[in-house]
Every structure is written in C-alpha cells, then in structure tokens.
Amino acid sequence: MLPNPELQPLLRPADVIGLHPTLRRTAVYDALKKGEIPSIVIGSRIFIPTAALRRMLHLDEREHDPGIDSAEPRPDQGAKPDGRAEPTTSPGSRRGSTNVGGLE
Template identity: 45%
Template sequence: MNKELQELLSSPTADVPDVGRICYGLSRNGSYDAAKRGDIPTIKVGRLLKVPTAALRKQLGLEVAA
C-alpha cells in the first residue's frame, strides 16, 4: 500500500475526487460519476458527498481497523 493511499484511509471519510484518483485512476468528473452510479460508496454530510473509509477498505478488500 503506497503512502498516499495510507493517508487517505487514515481518516474516517475522504473526498470523492481523491478516492477516485488514488484508488481507481479517475478524473474528478469520473469520480463523481462513479459515486453517482454507486461504484464508490458515499454518504451525504450536509451538502458534501464523502466516502466513508471503512466501506472503501471493504470494497478494496483491505482489513478494517478495529
């Protein structure tokens, strides 16, 4: 696991464009399109769309920290 991915997964939530770029090699628009389709797990926090890193870890096949 590279350093950028470790930093991304170290907080409870992450930004959609960052997840798309780091995990899937997507552009900003591609990341939001993937989130809209449900390919990237998201939650709404007010007006913001965030990616819960626990769900992302599960999707990527990484162990969820206890």
C-alpha cells in the same frame, strides 16, 4: 494508498481522485452518483467512508491474508457452500422468466 479508517474515517471525493493517476474526476463522481462507490451526503457535501472503500477494494483482506486468491468467488459473492457458483440475474429480471428480444 488509502488511509487507516481509524485515523481518517471519511474521505472527500478529491482524496479518492488523488489516490491513483488514472482516476479522473468525472469517473469518480459518476461512480458516486451510480452508487458504485459508497458515500454519505451531508448537506451539499459528499463523504466516502474509508472503511467501506477499503472493503470494496478488498484491501484489508490482502493485508491480513496474503494467500488470498481473487479468482475464486468468496462466499458472499454468489458461491454456494459446496463451491459451485450461484446463478445470478440482472436487476429487474425475474428468475425463471423468459426474456425474448428484450420484451417481457
């Protein structure tokens, strides 16, 4: 279980690795390198903000609203105000462009 961000605002990668038996060291460091896990680098040390990790994993929402349904898109996850899903584009692609055979 992730600690309270007020009590422990920053975690080290080893703390995250120890949170779940299926998390492997290389997977955590790869996710940090790709930016999939929020991090702060100070010198040669890597820190993970506890509050940001809790938000990323939607842990605080579940504690405050047990009726939350993760299957429905949240407003900040591409849903329009009328409830329809917003079309998404992959990084580097342009809206309205046609990509045939991987060439632009």
